[in-house]
Amino acid sequence: MSEQIIAFSGSVLDRADHVRSDPEKLAALTNWRARLLRLDGLAPVIGSDGELEWGTLAEADERAELVFLGLSADGRACFAAVDPALVGTGSTAPPDPRLWQVMGMLSPGDLAVYGGAKALVDWHARHRFCARCGHATRLAKGGWQRSCTNPACAAEHFPRVDPVTIMTVEHDGRLLLGRQPRFPPNRYSALAGFVEPGETVEEAVAREIFEEAGIRVRDVRYVASQPWPFPSSLMIACHAFAESDELSIDRTELDDARWFSRADVVAALRGEPDAAFGAPPPHAVARHLLTTWVNS
Amino acid sequence: MSEQIIAFSGSVLDRADHVRSDPEKLAALTNWRARLLRLDGLAPVIGSDGELEWGTLAEADERAELVFLGLSADGRACFAAVDPALVGTGSTAPPDPRLWQVMGMLSPGDLAVYGGAKALVDWHARHRFCARCGHATRLAKGGWQRSCTNPACAAEHFPRVDPVTIMTVEHDGRLLLGRQPRFPPNRYSALAGFVEPGETVEEAVAREIFEEAGIRVRDVRYVASQPWPFPSSLMIACHAFAESDELSIDRTELDDARWFSRADVVAALRGEPDAAFGAPPPHAVARHLLTTWVNS
Numbered sequence: 001m002s003e004q005i006i007a008f009s010g011s012v013l014d015r016a017d018h019v020r021s022d023p024e025k026l027a028a029l030t031n032w033r034a035r036l037l038r039l040d041g042l043a044p045v046i047g048s049d050g051e052l053e054w055g056t057l058a059e060a061d062e063r064a065e066l067v068f069l070g071l072s073a074d075g076r077a078c079f080a081a082v083d084p085a086l087v088g089t090g091s092t093a094p095p096d097p098r099l100w101q102v103m104g105m106l107s108p109g110d111l112a113v114y115g116g117a118k119a120l121v122d123w124h125a126r127h128r129f130c131a132r133c134g135h136a137t138r139l140a141k142g143g144w145q146r147s148c149t150n151p152a153c154a155a156e157h158f159p160r161v162d163p164v165t166i167m168t169v170e171h172d173g174r175l176l177l178g179r180q181p182r183f184p185p186n187r188y189s190a191l192a193g194f195v196e197p198g199e200t201v202e203e204a205v206a207r208e209i210f211e212e213a214g215i216r217v218r219d220v221r222y223v224a225s226q227p228w229p230f231p232s233s234l235m236i237a238c239h240a241f242a243e244s245d246e247l248s249i250d251r252t253e254l255d256d257a258r259w260f261s262r263a264d265v266v267a268a269l270r271g272e273p274d275a276a277f278g279a280p281p282p283h284a285v286a287r288h289l290l291t292t293w294v295n296s
Numbered sequence: 297m298s299e300q301i302i303a304f305s306g307s308v309l310d311r312a313d314h315v316r317s318d319p320e321k322l323a324a325l326t327n328w329r330a331r332l333l334r335l336d337g338l339a340p341v342i343g344s345d346g347e348l349e350w351g352t353l354a355e356a357d358e359r360a361e362l363v364f365l366g367l368s369a370d371g372r373a374c375f376a377a378v379d380p381a382l383v384g385t386g387s388t389a390p391p392d393p394r395l396w397q398v399m400g401m402l403s404p405g406d407l408a409v410y411g412g413a414k415a416l417v418d419w420h421a422r423h424r425f426c427a428r429c430g431h432a433t434r435l436a437k438g439g440w441q442r443s444c445t446n447p448a449c450a451a452e453h454f455p456r457v458d459p460v461t462i463m464t465v466e467h468d469g470r471l472l473l474g475r476q477p478r479f480p481p482n483r484y485s486a487l488a489g490f491v492e493p494g495e496t497v498e499e500a501v502a503r504e505i506f507e508e509a510g511i512r513v514r515d516v517r518y519v520a521s522q523p524w525p526f527p528s529s530l531m532i533a534c535h536a537f538a539e540s541d542e543l544s545i546d547r548t549e550l551d552d553a554r555w556f557s558r559a560d561v562v563a564a565l566r567g568e569p570d571a572a573f574g575a576p577p578p579h580a581v582a583r584h585l586l587t588t589w590v591n592s
Contacts, residue, residue: 009496017507088428103419116494123493129430131453136430144470144492157427159493163530196440197419197455197532198412201521211313215461220472222518234459234491236532283346 005108008034008115008227009284011072013078021057022144029068029077032052037069037117042091043115044106051245052110054078067120067143069113080117081141082124090125091231098187101283111229111283112206120144123159126231130155161167164233165204166192169217170287171175175265175293176213177277178249186260187269188277190286194238205238213257214248217241223292226285235285239293301404303579304411304523309366309374316364316438317536325364325373332374333365333413336389339395340402340410348406349376363439365409365415368519375410376413378435379418386421387527388473408523410503415525416440419455422527426451449511461486461500461542462488464585467538471561472509472590473573474553484554484564486582491532501534507554513537513548519588522581530579561586 003229019025022264038045045053057079060066065083072078103111120143127146130137135150137157148155168190169176177188183208193208195201202220209217217240249257260268260276270292280286312369314548315321334341334349341349356362360377416439423442426433431446433453444451461574462487465472473484489504491497499518508522513536522531545553556564556572563571565586576582 007583008494008497009499010492011499015492015503017503037462064393090428116492126451127427129427131425131426131427132386134425134430134432155422157457158490160456161459161493162454163457194310195452195457196412197415197457197525197528198304198307198408198523200302200523201530201532203305203307205312207311227494229493229498232493234497236497 001173003057006224006226006285006288007108008112008229010108011070011112011116012109013072013116016068019071019077020144024144024151026068026077028077029071030057031077032056032058034077035072035080036291037078037113039080039083039121040115041083041086042122043096044102044118045079046102046105048256050105050107052106055296057209065124065143067117067124069117069120078113080121082143084207086121086125088125088128089124098199100283103283106239115227115229117272120159122156122229122231127157127160131157136231151213153282160231160232163195163201164192164228164235165195165201165238166190166223166286166289167205167209167212167234167238167240168286168293169215169240169242170246171207171215171259174245174259174261176215176242176247176257176259177292178212179255181255185276186278187280188256188260188282189194189284190237191254192259192286193237193254196197197240198273201236201238205240209240212250214250216243217248224285224288226288228285237289239289262294266294269294299545301521302522302581302584303404303527304408306404307366307408308405308414309368309409309412311366312364315367315373316440317480322364322373323440325367326353327353328352329374330373330375330399331368333374335376335379335413336416336560337379337382337418338414340540341412342398342401342431344401348410361420361435363413363420363435365413365416367386368503374409375488376417378417378439384415384421384424386418396579397581399464399560400439402447404463411523411525415523416455418509418525418527423453423456427453428434438483456528457523459491459497459532460488461491461497461504461532462486462503462526462582462585463501463516463534463536464589465505465509465511465536465538466589467555468540470555470557471494472505472538472539472543472553472555474508475551477551479551480574482574483576484552484556485576485580486533487550487553487583488531488586497532501536505536505538508546510546512539514539520581520584522584524581529561531586533581544558558590562590565590
């Protein structure tokens with residue numbers, strides 16, 4: 001099984017940090033040549049050519065804040081608008097299943113552009129007030145900052161990226177996978193959980209596996225990372241070895257967790273009708289972990 | 297040169313997630329046997345035995361919110377208090393140089409307990425209001441959540457962990473290190489920067505090196521991670537190979553960046569008086585990166 005591209009990576013835009021921090025440069029680029037990413041709420045709008053649709057800044061609601069996504073290869077500034085209808089709402093839920101189908105139509109580069117834009121617009125929609133003093137905030141640095149409007153506070157807030165560990169666990173040639181209640185029937189995937197303050201990635205992996213499956217692990221190895229804009233995670237994918245295969249499953253977190261053989265995982269990745277379980281979908285870094293393990 | 301323990305990892309407390317999410321269990325453990333971590337503002341208080349000082353909950357200001365840090369080996373609940381004097385203030389600055397000396401006195405396990413507590417208390421001090429609606433928030437789940445008090449909003453907020461890449465870059469047997477303006481004289485260390493929405497760890501490494509030093513890299517490899525509570529980072533340490541050694545330094549970010557030979561790095565790590573530069577201090581994961589490279 002061949003390695004996949006990590007979904008949501010490989011953006012075709014240059015983030016152009018030097019533009020964000022220079023109001024004059026940014027203003028000069030906010031012109032009639034600039035491109036506006038078309039969004040349907042927080043979902044992508046895809047043209048008949050299968051690519052992301054772009055318009056001009058004239059299309060943006062005049063009340064909308066503009067987020068500078070970066071420069072296109074031809075030097076045009078690319079923006080997304082924070083739709084006033086999203087303000088104070090945004091989205092923290094996992095994506096609508098129909099959204100997966102839409103996203104599956106995009107090229108990897110376009111998917112990465114959409115993912116970055118979605119994470120940023122969603123963050124602006126959900127971060128309207130200063131967490132420190134409660135006053136309103138305003139967009140700054142082309143959308144890579146929000147600043148408190150209370151002069152006595154003037155706190156600066158930055159788009160949030162939440163590191164999440166996601167891990168395959170191996171014991172005696174078999175792989176531990178689990179089912180979350182929201183999964184489609186028969187789907188099993190890698191266990192996962194947020195990294196907390198005060199722990200390394202490796203400690204977070206060990207804690208999550210112990211909390212959810214009751215087993216101790218050793219030799220935690222980093223495999224890959226993925227930006228995951230639902231709403232703003234950085235998936236840090238790891239592989240670990242279990243000290244035992246005796247599971248004690250946390251049923252408040254998981255419907256089930258089971259050990260699967262290499263043949264089971266291969267059949268699931270191939271989508272065979274009699275496979276022991278349904279594999280995680282193509283965009284998920286969990287699928288990359290399974291593929292990496294099968295190929296190891 | 298031997299490998300070091302990653303500073304701020306290896307906490308001796310059990311985070312006991314099942315306690316946080318069970319108000320009755322948490323209330324039962326909030327008793328006269330519980331321990332309160334003594335803090336001087338956000339700095340640790342260290343006893344004559346060189347260990348963190350703990351008191352009882354009776355010492356906490358009666359207006360203080362309590363953060364549940366976890367269970368000690370003898371099953372006692374351990375807390376830190378959010379000092380009302382810190383509320384709305386907290387700290388985002390790099391630590392006071394004197395704090396390094398104090399922290400250097402602690403065992404690795406105690407340093408990890410302090411680091412986790414500091415990150416959490418600091419977060420509560422700086423997050424008093426709901427970013428979505430502006431209403432006040434209150435501590436929930438033993439301090440691992442804040443909940444909006446506006447019933448129409450009811451947003452849940454979680455302690456923030458900001459992933460940061462920090463990287464050594466190699467070319468032709470030499471290592472690229474840089475100087476930030478705030479460094480002590482002659483100190484050089486690994487380049488670093490926050491991971492942004494919409495990029496992988498590897499993409500963030502490549503972008504930061506290009507922004508700060510003007511060079512392209514390949515073969516980015518993960519080395520280690522470290523919780524860094526100033527104020528709430530997760531350092532993700534990587535090594536990369538440069539395509540060229542022709543630097544173009546961003547002087548707004550760096551005072552300088554230079555290539556150092558293996559002998560230079562060895563002399564710096566040994567603290568030799570005629571070393572070409574001063575190495576990063578013992579707690580920094582940058583030092584771990586240098587040691588790993590010298591040993592590779």
